[in-house]
Amino acid sequence: MKVVIFSTCIVDLFFPNVGKAMVEVLERFGCDTEMPVKQICCGQPTFNSGYVKETQPVFRNQIDALLSIDADYIVGPAGSCVNMLREFQVQLKDDPEYAEKAKQVAAKTWEFSQFLYRVLGVLDAGAELDATATYHRSCHMTRLLGERTSPFVLLDHVKDLKMVPLPHIENCCGFGGLFSVKEPEISKQMVDEKVDDVISTGASVLISADPACLMNIAGRFNRRGEKIKIMHIAEVLNHNVDPSRVKYVPEAERDELYAGGYNQGFTQSDVKKEVGA
Amino acid sequence: MTIKTSNEPFLTRLKESEQDTFMQKAVAKAQDAQWDKRTAARNELGHWEQWRDLGEQIRQHVIRYLPDYLEEFADNIEKHGGHVFFAKTDKEASDFIKHLAEEKQVHHVVKSKSMVTTEIDLDKELLKIPGLSLLETDLAEFILQEDDWDEPTHIVFPTLHKNRDQIRTIFQKLGYTGDNDPQHLARFARTYLRASFLKADMGITGCNFGVADSGLINLVTNEGNADLVMAIPKTQVVVMGMERLVPSLKEAEVLDNMLARSAVGQKLTSYCSFSTRQVSGESDGPEDFYVVIVDNGRSNALGTPFEPVLQCIRCGACLNVCPVYRHIGGHGYGSIYPGPIGAVLSPVLRGYEQFGDLPFASSLCGACTETCPVRIPLHELLIKHRQVMMNKLHTDKSFNNVIMKGIGVATSTPAMFRMALTADHVAMAPLTKHAPITVENEYPEGIIRKAPSMAKGWTDVRDLPEMPKHSENFRSWFKQHHKEQEAKQDD
Known part of the structure; x- marks a missing residue:
């Protein structure tokens, strides 16, 4: 399966080891990773400071970049940034060009640990x-x-x-x-x-x-x-990994992990309400 | 006291709060204890998220049809022989009540805890009447009054910032001679207050909910003082915010249930009353009954993105989970409405010039939004306030404004971001200090102890990692790694 790495600006700027570890773990579990070079940031620094207007181009650039490679999933190493990507669909719901794209991004974006457990079943x-x-x-x-x-x-x-x-x-x-x-x-x-x-x-x-x-x-x-x-x-x-120790969630329990045990955050319910998902 | 509790600048208030270690410990202890009690009370009810849906729907519905419910409520009050006064401003409200007290030649006023009377500065106005005595009968408010009208620091626990020794000292002025045991202190207050109830000729209460279809006033307390304030004096004045209505008893039941669990972690408060003017044949209750419905800035929220703030039922749960309130306390906010709800509500009621600092006093952690029983999206409304200030009013005239707009451009322009990534640590090298590193696995490139400009706020408190060289950053590694992977596949 193909996974687009949402690198996040903080990992790009400061923490290469976090990015490396994430890529190595994902590849160990069979993901082909790709990293669109034009991605930058989820937009929180300006958006959360009230510069909402100035953040619109940040959202659009990020969406264009992340969708520039046709992948099954988008995975990032930061829960907060990943949540913001998922919220693009609320912020852009009235944007004729980007509303649909923002939904596509949200639908396949996961935080690293939840992707590992809920999608890959590790x-x-x-x-x-x-x-x-x-x-x-x-x-x-x-x-x-x-x-x-x-x-x-x-x-x-x-x-x-x-x-x-x-x-x-x-x-x-x-x-x-x-x-x-x-x-x-x-x-x-x-x-x-x-x-x-x-x-x-x-x-x-x-x-x-x-x-x-x-x-x-x-x-x-x-x-x-x-x-x-x-x-x-x-x-x-990614520390001292012995592949013989790897264990998966039993097949029968996977569906529930994917659908039922997640999306309980309140923003997610608001997202559903607002975009009619 | 009006909405504003302090004329000091925000930073001065923060400094004072930081030094008040007693307050900080008291708030932290109360927050921790309330966390468990509240969770237990909500779990006991079960299906809490569905209850929240219901609470939100009830409040949204009332706000949407507010003019209709206000009319229905007022009609029903008048049907029972009561009087309704709609006050546009705080001054109109307190003037009306003052004139009423003068007209009725009132000598002794008793009050039960009401934030809205604090908001309209009622105590001060009434005390201008020569010979009039006034007494707050809620234990905490009574303590504040006797402490020279100290400011409340919490909307449910007004004296959270005081300890038992301070209270003992305050009571000693009234003749108390006992120890600092809370039970003894409370008993003293009870005896002291009881005498005042019996001689009072005007009672003033707030209102938790006004029931539109019956004109009943719903009050919840744990001390029963509000019931005495309502039952004994001949004249009663109820002061309420214009949004505090429910359609019928059915909705009051839902909200009282959620209010008690959210505010104090109880199933229900010790007293929960529904009352109105004395009905003929009854021996207690007021003969003259007035309801003062206060706008005082609330209608600023109607029809705006801030409308959900009117859903608030004043449970204070958002204060009790807020990590910022935990440290700066009520005093830090400088508003009688502190905490997350205060940071949203105060600028709506009084504008950004007075309260523009408050929406920034939040890390947007969302604990408030998560706990709110009526689902006010508090942290999102804080961002909305910031947006109004930055995008519409342009209140920030400092260099930071230029930097923020620069960040907006840099984070939407791939070429510029690439430049930042390739600029290398050369630009930052002069900032690097060879200070000791005690934290492992965080600073392979070293630390920056003193950064200039906007980053100064960061390094005033904590160290900043130095950025890796371009050749060693994540993007460069990934490019190299990909090449190696492809080479492997080609073999």
């Missing part, structure tokens, strides 16, 4: 990581994209990895896109509490499916001189 990616780790559940991936399960299932199957729960897992880390830049006084207090909570777990590794949240939490950890190892979930699932 239960155990064959990875090993001898560590105690905790997981930061990003707000947009959880609440807007509605994905609360896939990362946990996949991480639970990593050999030798001990997962410990993060207190106040429901609270934002204080990233919030340009919120972190525009309101540093508030953001600092939020990220400090997150750092304290991560430290309180005793975990040596912090994992997430959103590189931007990780960049924020890691940045505060480093500024405070505290120790932690940061890993994107793709890096964990």
Whole structure:
């Protein structure tokens, strides 16, 4: 199956290792990956700051780029950015040229961990990581994209990895896109509490499916001189892989994963309402 | 007090909140406790998402037919011999009530907790009448009054920022001599208040819901004080926001149920009353009954993208889940309506000049939207406010505005983005500091500790990763990787 990689600007600019790990994992599970060069960004930096008009060309460029290669799926390494791609259909619903294209994009776009679990049916990616780790559940991936399960299932199957729960897992880390830049006084207090909570777990590794949240939490950890190892979930699932350990979800349970266990985020129901899907 | 609680600039308020560690701990503790209670109360009901659908439908329906329901409600109040006054502004509302108190030669006013009376600055107006005494009878509001009219910091728990020792000190001024045990403090307040109820000749309450088809006033409390305010004084004044209506008792039942679970994690509040003017033959209840229906900026929302904010039933759940409120508290917002609902509502009621900072005081985490029992898309409305300010009013005249527009262009023009990716870290090299790196696997290229311009906000708080060289970024790796894959296939 052919998969278009939605690289996200943050991975393009800062985190090549996250992109590499994602591509390697996807190829291990039989995906042909392609990366349209004209893609840039989901548009959240400007859109969420109120520059909605200025973001329209960003949406259109991204759609043109991602649809420029005929693929079965579009997969990205960041829950928040992936959610924004899926919301293009709401933002462009009155655009005669792009409304339909935006729907096409939404229909085949998945966040990396949910694609692995819900589409490819992977239960155990064959990875090993001898560590105690905790997981930061990003707000947009959880609440807007509605994905609360896939990362946990996949991480639970990593050999030798001990997962410990993060207190106040429901609270934002204080990233919030340009919120972190525009309101540093508030953001600092939020990220400090997150750092304290991560430290309180005793975990040596912090994992997430959103590189931007990780960049924020890691940045505060480093500024405070505290120790932690940061890993994107793709890096964990690409660590010391033994293909003989790979396990799949039983065929009979796959349909439910694909349709039933997902799309519970409230934005998704609004999307359905607005576009009549 | 009006909607605005502070004349200090936003940044000053934030600094003060940051130093108020007692407040922060109190809010965090309350949020954590409420999270569990609320979830349990909603789970116990079951099918919460469907309840939310129903709650949203009821509220949307009322807002859509608001003029009709207001007319029906007012007619029914008058049918029972009550009087209705529609107030366009806060001043019209408080003037009306003040004149009424003068006309009736009122000496003792008792009030039960009502945000809208705070909004119209009613206490201050009434106290201008010589010889008039006024007492807030909700325990928390009573504490605020006795603390020289301190500002409320939460719409459901107004004294969230005070501890038992502070309350004890406040009560000592009234003659309290006991310890700081909340039960003893509450008992003292109860005795103190009881005497005032009995001599009161005017009672003022808010209104949780006005029932249109019967003209009943629905009030929910846990202290029962509102019921005494309604039952004892001869004259009662109900002050309500113009959107707080339900078609009939059936809808009131649904919303009361959702309100109590969302606000305090209870099945129902201890007291839930439906009342009106004294019916002939009854021994209690007001003989003179007035309902003041307040617009005060609410109609600004009608017919705009902000209309859903009128769906609010003032449960405060969005404050209780908000990570920003958790740290800056009610004081930080500078509005009697703080938290996510306040950040959406305050600019609607009073405009961007006073409250334009608030819509930016959110990380858009969506916790508010997720918890709202009537499905107000709060975080989306915050973006809408930002859009009005940036795209319509152009309120940002700083250089950031230029940068943001630049980002818009750069993120929609592939050639420009490629330039950014190929510009290499050369441009950033002078910023790189050889500061210690304690975080593993995040900074292979080093860190930036002090960035200029807009990125300064980032590096004021945290380190920024240095960008990889062009040859080592993801795009370059992928290109190379693809070539290798193709070579393999060709073999």
